[in-house]
Amino acid sequence: MRKKKEKGLYLSDRPPLTPLKAVLLTISYILLFIYVFVILWPLAQIVFSSFNGSQDQYIRIGGTYEFSLKHFKYLFEETYFLNWVVNTIVIAVATALLTLLFVSFTGYAYSRYRFKGRKASLMAIMLIQTIPSFVGIVAYYTMHSIIAAVIPGFSRQMFLVLIYAGGGIASNTFILKGYIDSISTELDDAARIDGCGNLQVYRLIIMPIVRPMLAIIALWSFIGPFLDYMLPSILLSDPKQYTLATGLYTLITDVRNMHQPVFAAGGLLTALPIIILFIALQNQLVSGLASGAVKG
Amino acid sequence: MRYGTTIIDDIGNEHPRRNLRLAEMGVLEERLESEPKEKVAQIKSELKSLARGEHEYEKSLADMRAEEKAFLAKAPERKTAFEKTLTDSDAKIRKWSLEAMESAARVEFYEQHVELSYDYELLARTHRMMAEQLPEIASKRRQILDELNEVTDELERAKKEDQSQVMADFRQYREERLKKRNDEKAYLKKLYKEGQISSKAFANEKREKDLAASEDIRSRKQLLPIEMLTDRVRYLKHRLRQDEKQALTVLHSDIADLRRKTPIEISKRFPWVSYLTIPIPGLGQLILGQSVKSIFFFIGTLYAYLIAIPYALGRGNYRGQGLFGLISLAKDASRLDRSVIFMIEGVIAIILLMIAFLIFYQSYRDVHKNEQRMIKGIRINNWFETRTTASRSGFPYFASAPAALVTLFIVLLPIAVTVLISFTNYDPSHQSKFSWIGLANYKQIFLGQGIAGGPFWLITGWTVIWTLLATSLAIFIGFVLALLVNQDRIYGKRFFRTIYLLPWAVPAFITIMFFSIMFSPDGPLTNLLHQLTGQIINIKDSPWGTRIVLILLQGWLGSSYVFLLCTGILQSIPGDLYEAAKIDGATGFQQTRHITIPILLFQTAPLMIGQYTFNFNNFSIIYLFNGGGPFEPSKYGNLAGSSDLLISYIYKLTIEKQFQGIGAAITMIVSLVLIFFTWIGFSRSKSFREEKL
Numbered sequence: 002m003r004k005k006k007e008k009g010l011y012l013s014d015r016p017p018l019t020p021l022k023a024v025l026l027t028i029s030y031i032l033l034f035i036y037v038f039v040i041l042w043p044l045a046q047i048v049f050s051s052f053n054g055s056q057d058q059y060i061r062i063g064g065t066y067e068f069s070l071k072h073f074k075y076l077f078e079e080t081y082f083l084n085w086v087v088n089t090i091v092i093a094v095a096t097a098l099l100t101l102l103f104v105s106f107t108g109y110a111y112s113r114y115r116f117k118g119r120k121a122s123l124m125a126i127m128l129i130q131t132i133p134s135f136v137g138i139v140a141y142y143t144m145h146s147i148i149a150a151v152i153p154g155f156s157r158q159m160f161l162v163l164i165y166a167g168g169g170i171a172s173n174t175f176i177l178k179g180y181i182d183s184i185s186t187e188l189d190d191a192a193r194i195d196g197c198g199n200l201q202v203y204r205l206i207i208m209p210i211v212r213p214m215l216a217i218i219a220l221w222s223f224i225g226p227f228l229d230y231m232l233p234s235i236l237l238s239d240p241k242q243y244t245l246a247t248g249l250y251t252l253i254t255d256v257r258n259m260h261q262p263v264f265a266a267g268g269l270l271t272a273l274p275i276i277i278l279f280i281a282l283q284n285q286l287v288s289g290l291a292s293g294a295v296k297g
Numbered sequence: 298m299r300y301g302t303t304i305i306d307d308i309g310n311e312h313p314r315r316n317l318r319l320a321e322m323g324v325l326e327e328r329l330e331s332e333p334k335e336k337v338a339q340i341k342s343e344l345k346s347l348a349r350g351e352h353e354y355e356k357s358l359a360d361m362r363a364e365e366k367a368f369l370a371k372a373p374e375r376k377t378a379f380e381k382t383l384t385d386s387d388a389k390i391r392k393w394s395l396e397a398m399e400s401a402a403r404v405e406f407y408e409q410h411v412e413l414s415y416d417y418e419l420l421a422r423t424h425r426m427m428a429e430q431l432p433e434i435a436s437k438r439r440q441i442l443d444e445l446n447e448v449t450d451e452l453e454r455a456k457k458e459d460q461s462q463v464m465a466d467f468r469q470y471r472e473e474r475l476k477k478r479n480d481e482k483a484y485l486k487k488l489y490k491e492g493q494i495s496s497k498a499f500a501n502e503k504r505e506k507d508l509a510a511s512e513d514i515r516s517r518k519q520l521l522p523i524e525m526l527t528d529r530v531r532y533l534k535h536r537l538r539q540d541e542k543q544a545l546t547v548l549h550s551d552i553a554d555l556r557r558k559t560p561i562e563i564s565k566r567f568p569w570v571s572y573l574t575i576p577i578p579g580l581g582q583l584i585l586g587q588s589v590k591s592i593f594f595f596i597g598t599l600y601a602y603l604i605a606i607p608y609a610l611g612r613g614n615y616r617g618q619g620l621f622g623l624i625s626l627a628k629d630a631s632r633l634d635r636s637v638i639f640m641i642e643g644v645i646a647i648i649l650l651m652i653a654f655l656i657f658y659q660s661y662r663d664v665h666k667n668e669q670r671m672i673k674g675i676r677i678n679n680w681f682e683t684r685t686t687a688s689r690s691g692f693p694y695f696a697s698a699p700a701a702l703v704t705l706f707i708v709l710l711p712i713a714v715t716v717l718i719s720f721t722n723y724d725p726s727h728q729s730k731f732s733w734i735g736l737a738n739y740k741q742i743f744l745g746q747g748i749a750g751g752p753f754w755l756i757t758g759w760t761v762i763w764t765l766l767a768t769s770l771a772i773f774i775g776f777v778l779a780l781l782v783n784q785d786r787i788y789g790k791r792f793f794r795t796i797y798l799l800p801w802a803v804p805a806f807i808t809i810m811f812f813s814i815m816f817s818p819d820g821p822l823t824n825l826l827h828q829l830t831g832q833i834i835n836i837k838d839s840p841w842g843t844r845i846v847l848i849l850l851q852g853w854l855g856s857s858y859v860f861l862l863c864t865g866i867l868q869s870i871p872g873d874l875y876e877a878a879k880i881d882g883a884t885g886f887q888q889t890r891h892i893t894i895p896i897l898l899f900q901t902a903p904l905m906i907g908q909y910t911f912n913f914n915n916f917s918i919i920y921l922f923n924g925g926g927p928f929e930p931s932k933y934g935n936l937a938g939s940s941d942l943l944i945s946y947i948y949k950l951t952i953e954k955q956f957q958g959i960g961a962a963i964t965m966i967v968s969l970v971l972i973f974f975t976w977i978g979f980s981r982s983k984s985f986r987e988e989k990l
Contacts, residue, residue: 026787093468107696110697119693199696253813275803
């Protein structure tokens with residue numbers, strides 16, 4: 002049925018607005034809009050300066066504005082931006098897939114099977130996940146040269162993927178295990194009686210139910226490489242191999258290479274898809290963070 | 298251990314001994330304890346001769362073995378005789394029938410000798426089972442095969458025949474059904490236009506009608522002869538595979554059941570095989586007759602002797618010397634060799650050895666357990682049983698093995714190396730060769746001495762201030778925003794929520810770098826400050842300026858996440874709480890103070906602890922904003938800047954300035970503190986308290 006509004010009749014279930022409350026409400030609105038400005042102003046500056054053709058190496062405010070795409074042109078023609086995008090996406094996808102593969106098995110095994118050493122290894126997992134990921138930075142570089150000597154063709158990026166995925170195993174196993182625990186075992190028992198093997202039970206029964214959690218795990222493993230600066234800056238040395246974070250940083254540190262508006266353009270292109278992703282999936286992402294709250 | 302007069306099978310039933318020699322020995326051993334001393338010598342000598350195998354029973358057993366050998370030697374002759382009676386052409390059916398006939402012959406043979414030994418009893422019963430079940434399996438297969446042939450023929454015929462009439466019928470049905478669906482949909486649309494049903498109901502109903510129509514058409518299609526026959530062929534082929542698998546599994550489990558109920562007699566009394574075969578995993582299993590299982594353990598043996606041990610001794614290393622590298626740290630090696638590599642390879646050697654040791658231990662335990670079972674009288678698993686148990690109880694091990702290996706080498710190995718490096722003098726003057734120096738690094742740090750250890754306490758102080766202020770600010774902003782936005786009189790909640798999400802959604806490195814640009818000398822915000830205050834304030838050159846801006850910036854960045862979390866929780870607070878409060882006369886402010894804030898604080902507490910540890914380690918914001926600067930050499934020396942956190946200091950020490958030794962020591966301290974705090978946070982979390990491990 003369509004809603005019909007009748008004028009002159011107070012229909013709201015809230016009490017009428019008193020003058021004091023009206024003042025408070027106005028203050029609330031003012032505060033909220035001030036913060037909207039605080040958030041949007043810097044972000045708007047990124048957008049403006051990326052399209053401002055009158056700036057060259059440095060970003061200035063209050064100068065003349067002239068719409069132009071030359072910074073984007075520079076970004077695609079003079080820098081390795083496309084390489085960085087491809088590198089980051091490849092690393093992110095590989096990390097997400099590898100994490101899913103590892104974690105599906107471990108989460109399932111720890112949730113559904115009672116085996117010797119289970120409790121001890123769970124404690125170990127909890128301890129491992131509290132150890133911050135930067136602990137190994139001294140060893141990573143040398144470790145890569147050792148592995149590369151044994152397996153030729155083992156690139157630094159592959160090692161990066163292994164570090165991201167390996168570092169995520171402990172906490173993600175814990176998250177997924179908790180999620181599978183909440184599913185009744187009667188379903189798997191029924192499947193087993195019908196002749197399903199271990200993997201079939203996972204593939205046909207568990208996986209369809211835990212898909213939302215798998216999606217969250219995959220999403221966070223995918224976003225991780227986009228946001229990380231430290232590990233790629235340690236491991237990758239060739240500008241062509243850089244990820245977006247390390248690559249864009251070269252545009253604002255190196256004096257010879259300094260192009261702040263170009264950085265803004267690259268930042269804009271990088272941020273847009275991620276912003277869309279975050280806005281579209283905000284509820285899932287927050288719940289994923291909440292269940293992974295243990296990770297420091 | 299004594300022989301005793303009875304043995305126990307796997308289920309726990311006692312059986313009398315059939316090996317008369319062992320039974321007699323058991324009786325004598327019992328007498329040995331009760332009889333007076335003078336007879337002891339005589340009993341002992343009797344026992345000795347029995348132990349040498351001098352007994353009538355052994356002779357009859359040897360006779361029987363010879364007979365059995367002759368009988369088994371005739372098997373090929375029997376096979377050719379049976380083959381003549383077979384008419385079926387299917388290979389599997391032939392095989393099963395032959396096996397069944399041979400089994401029948403063996404049943405006849407073994408049944409005469411059942412009393413002699415439990416082995417013969419088991420053989421007789423096993424073969425009886427096979428002689429009974431195999432023909433059944435074969436005849437079932439024949440039945441399905443016949444049906445399959447028939448249906449296939451029918452299908453061929455149907456394909457040749459003219460199907461146009463049937464197809465036309467089907468098409469007509471489909472058109473009618475689709476038309477009916479369209480009519481229904483048109484009616485729905487009319488209802489919707491008139492406002493009788495909502496848009497949601499309209500969409501749902503439409504989908505339902507579509508589904509129903511396609512379902513009807515599909516089931517009608519399956520009535521077409523060709524469709525039906527093709528389906529039938531597929532089904533029969535599936536049955537052919539599935540039935541066979543199932544029937545054979547039943548047969549094997551029946552046999553396994555027999556094995557559990559029939560004991561075994563061996564004269565061994567001490568599990569020496571397990572001790573003797575410790576050095577060669579797999580050999581013990583082979584000796585006990587578990588040949589397939591032994592293959593897996595032999596692979597472990599190969600791993601241990603060809604990979605782990607040679608590696609630990611320095612063979613096949615990249616540069617190092619295996620375990621010895623850990624001691625020497627490349628001291629006497631060539632000029633090009635680096636201590637780090639020796640150290641890492643030493644740690645790898647330890648890990649490989651540990652895995653090898655695990656294999657040895659598992660194999661020993663396996664053999665030992667099985668041998669003890671055999672001595673008791675229990676038959677050990679054959680391959681079918683091993684496979685069944687391994688696929689169930691072994692699954693978690695196989696499933697987590699890859700993840701465990703990766704964790705071992707990618708996570709634990711670097712940690713171990715960092716721990717070790719913190720005890721060395723790995724610094725700029727010892728880049729290639731360093732040596733053990735004990736706790737000197739830790740001493741330097743705690744006393745604040747040396748170039749690298751000097752600024753430690755200053756940096757720690759700032760790190761603590763930063764962690765507390767930046768996180769609290771972000772939490773405060775997020776909290777207040779969430780409370781403001783979620784007042785029920787505020788309109789445009791979605792709009793505010795989307796805007797406030799942005800600082801979290803934009804990759805932090807981009808915003809940080811951009812703010813860094815804006816605060817650079819001559820940057821936009823520096824100019825703005827200049828215009829506002831009339832003074833030239835260069836934030837990046839002033840220690841406290843940088844610090845305050847960093848804290849504000851983190852407040853800006855971190856508030857989004859807190860805001861989102863709090864919003865989620867606020868929406869989940871049940872409304873009746875507020876209603877009850879209102880009835881009791883609570884004002885809006887009181888409701889917020891006594892209901893909203895306690896619930897928010899309580900539910901977000903563990904996550905907020907996470908925020909504090911996150912900021913403690915917030916490398917990006919410090920490093921990307923001002924590189925840890927500005928530098929104050931008089932206070933911080935040349936290695937650190939005045940806004941450096943411990944984590945960025947570690948990064949500078951290990952990656953940029955080559956003070957890896959001290960960097961590792963600081964890493965250790967920081968990690969221990971962090972582990973402690975996250976552990977506290979975790980032990981208070983719900984899942985831990987409820988012991989839902």
